[in-house]
Amino acid sequence: MTVQGVDRVSFVQEWEDWHRQKEAVLAGPHGFLAITSLHWLSAEPGRFEDAPGAWSSTADGVVVQLDEGEELTVDGQAVHGRHDFGVIAERDSVYVGSGDTLLEVAKRGGHDILRPRHPGNALRTAFTRTPAYDPDPRWVLSGRFLPFDEPRPVTVGAAVEGLEHVYDSPGEVEFELDGARHRLTAFNGRTPGALMVLFTDRTSGVTTYAANRALQIAAPDGEGRVTIDFNRATNLPCAYTDLATCPLPPAGNRLPVAIEAGERIPLERGGQP
Structure with a gap:
């Protein structure tokens, strides 16, 4: 040219x-500007303000334990109690619904992470x-x-x-x-x-x-x-x-x-x- x-x-x-x-x-509603936090998962189950459940990284992959009244949507199906995501490949992501929030479960640099994406995040709503x-x-x-x-x-x-x-x-x-x-x-x-x-x-x-x-x-x-x-x-x-x-x-x-x-x-x- x-x-x-x-x-x-x-x-x-x-x-x-x-x-x-x-x-x-x-x-977009669940684009990168909607991310509200980056959680590095460990073997000890952890709870976070912007996502339901207790999340952990195990030898068999990512696990979430939902309390009574908590729910996630995985592959279009409602999930309660314990859910095993299995081992997530490096640079892959799995997306899970929680109301109008999308939860990204991923692996980066060998570490399992959780990144909630909230449409109302100020970084997104203020973007021009x-x-x-x-x-x-x-x-x-x-x-x-x-x-x-x-x-x-x-x-x-x-x-x-x-x-x-x-x-x-x-x-x-x-x-x-x-x-x-x-x-x-x-x-x-x-x-x-x-x-x-x-x-x-x-x-x-x-x-x-x-x-x-x-x-x-x-x-x-x-x-x-x-x-x-x-x-x-x-x-x-x-x-x-x-x-x-x-x-x-x-x-x-x-x-x-x-x-x-x-x-x-x-x-x-x-x-x-």
């Missing part, structure tokens, strides 16, 4: 539609929008995917101090910007063959969120070519709330250039409109 060959009106409209949909998910750079076709770059012979496990830090995540990396993404060549370690994206990169750059901590931004990249074509659209660089949930366990970028994914594209520091973190 070249700047000269772009219909700028359509380009901006497509970006605005994409960003509106992304914001709708974030600020996420500031972003104006979409500009010059930030749509051609690149190529350089696959590894075998996927490599990559350990990265997390927004929660002391927590680590391990992702399999299928390879690197290479591109040129302002005459310099750059490579970013890629992880698997949301759909088969797609890629995702976590990165920081010289805007990080200045106009964009300091810890990380994420970029989804469509699957490479038959010759390994990819399109890298930095206009679609997004904040992870940790940019809005301390109740997220987001991964940090691999050490090599810190670009020595200013990527003045994509989402900026959220208003909730002191960002500018």
Whole structure:
């Protein structure tokens, strides 16, 4: 894609539609902005103000014990008394209903967690929008995917101090910007063959969120070519709330250039409109 060959009106409209949909998910009734707490479960059953039941993490998985009068909805069925969720896989989540609240039961960094999501959470109800750079076709770059012979496990830090995540990396993404060549370690994206990169750059901590931004990249074509659209660089949930366990970028994914594209520091973190 070249700047000269772009219909700028359509380009901006497509970006605005994409960003509106992304914001709708974030600020939905049970999106990340609805999370009211992050509970790290242990072998000792614990009760929490924003969720019914006593929750524990056992060798056989997560267990909840509901008192008389307490109820959860699991897979559309009312649950009373004791319920065993079994062992939850790393980065998986199970969602359980409790009135208008959704309870996320998950595993992050090898630890079982509980995250209640209440639609009335003030962070959600006060949300308006996420500031972003104006979409500009010059930030749509051609690149190529350089696959590894075998996927490599990559350990990265997390927004929660002391927590680590391990992702399999299928390879690197290479591109040129302002005459310099750059490579970013890629992880698997949301759909088969797609890629995702976590990165920081010289805007990080200045106009964009300091810890990380994420970029989804469509699957490479038959010759390994990819399109890298930095206009679609997004904040992870940790940019809005301390109740997220987001991964940090691999050490090599810190670009020595200013990527003045994509989402900026959220208003909730002191960002500018």
